[in-house]
Each structure stands twice: as C-alpha cells, then as structure tokens.
Amino acid sequence: MSKIPSPCIGVCKFRREGHCIGCSMTRDQKSLFKKLKKPKHQAAFVTMLTHQQADLGKYRHWDAAYRKRCAKKGGTCPI
Numbered sequence: 639m640s641k642i643p644s645p646c647i648g649v650c651k652f653r654r655e656g657h658c659i660g661c662s663m664t665r666d667q668k669s670l671f672k673k674l675k676k677p678k679h680q681a682a683f684v685t686m687l688t689h690q691q692a693d694l695g696k697y698r699h700w701d702a703a704y705r706k707r708c709a710k711k712g713g714t715c716p717i
Contacts, residue, residue: 642680643711644671645687647703654694661700662691681716688717 646668649660656664663671667687674680691697701717708715 640677641711641713642677642684642716643704643708643713644668645684645700645704647700647707657694660703662687662694662697677714681714684716 645661645663646658647660649658651659652665653659654662658664658668671680671683674683688701691700704717705715
C-alpha cells in the first residue's frame with residue numbers, strides 16, 4: 639500500500655466549532671494525521687473522517703476534492 643495523502647484539501651478555515659470548513663478536521667486531528675506512519679492507520683483515520691463529515695453535514699464537496707488530490711499526489715485513495 640502506497641502513501642495516503644493528507645485529508646486536508648487546502649482550505650484551512652476553522653469554523654463550525656473548531657472544524658475546518660474544507661475537510662472537517664480539527665487542529666488536533668490535523669496534527670494527529672501527520673504523526674500516523676502506517677498506511678492502515680492513515681486509511682482508518684480517513685474512514686473515521688468521512689463518518690465525522692456525514693455527522694456534521696455540508697462536506698459533500700470534500701470527496702471529489704480528495705480523490706483529485708490523491709490522483710495528483712499519486713497515492714492510494716482510501717475512499
């Protein structure tokens with residue numbers, strides 16, 4: 639399994655109770671993803687993030703933007 643790109647899509651505006659309006663991660667979650675080294679842990683994090691986005695709502699744009707990022711980076715897309 640190749641490297642998994644960060645779920646960040648480059649918006650990085652923290653609103654919605656501390657969640658980024660682009661990817662739904664909090665600052666702590668962004669730091670945590672950077673510390674994850676194993677691809678299976680990174681993939682599990684992205685899966686958790688998609689569930690978080692579904693719970694929070696208004697993140698339908700993220701899926702397409704993240705798939706595009708994965709293709710550009712040449713990494714594995716876990717979604």
